[in-house]
Amino acid sequence: MKKLFNIGSLALLTSLFMASCGNSEQSNSSQVDHSAHTTETPAEAPATTSATTSTTSNTITVESNDQMQFNVNELHVKAGEPISLTLKHVGKMGKEVMGHNLIVLKAGADVAKFSEAALQAQETDYIPQSSDIVAHTDLIGGGEESKIEFTLDKPGTYDFICSFPGHASLMKGKIIAE
Ligand SMILES: [Cu+2]
Known part of the structure; x- marks a missing residue:
């Protein structure tokens, strides 16, 4: 033993x-x-996964992230008054792999057709020559932001998208001008 x-x-x-x-x-x-x-903080905060609707305001901040998302999918603005829109990239990835922009299209524009044209416009950061564009931000990477000012003269519904290849299916929304 x-x-x-x-x-x-x-x-x-x-x-x-x-x-x-x-x-x-x-x-x-x-x-x-x-x-x-x-x-370490949690990688994915649940709040960023659900898109929200903003109240009517012509001063807008839209966030984009490394999960290929905008934080809003519906914006309400006043028609005929200047709009100030800031796109922020709150992620860490570079614009070559997770670049984002925000392109506002004319009411009634063919979004699918526009996205198709954007794919061919790599030299201009995926912003094609198009009469459908009302305004667009720069293509930005993590930590960057781009501010634009424009006016939607007529009340209506205007589509907005990110034109980086493959993003428009998730990164899209509507601006409703009243
Ligand atoms: Cu994007």
Whole structure:
């Protein structure tokens, strides 16, 4: 009994020793990982996933993110008065991979056709030569913003999109001018 116990504990000690030896570097780095993890904030806040409707205002801020989303999909403005719109990119990714812009199209514009044309306009940051454009921001990357001013003369519904390839299916909305 006693001998068995000794052998057992020796084996245990040996394996513990070997494990601690072999993993000494790993356990150090996992300690670092752990402390980093505790200070980490959740990657995806639920608030950013649901698009919201704004109240009527001609001073607008629209946020875009690394999840290919605008934070609003319906904007209400007053027709015939200057609109100041700021697009912010609250993500971290560069404009080459997760670039965003906001293009306001004329009422009744064919959004699908416009998006198609935008794909061919890489040299101009995916902003095609088109009479359907009312106004557009610059193409921006994480941490950047672009401000534009324009007026929607007539009451109506105006589509807006991000024309970066593949984004318009998710990044779209309507400006309702009253
Ligand atoms: Cu985009």
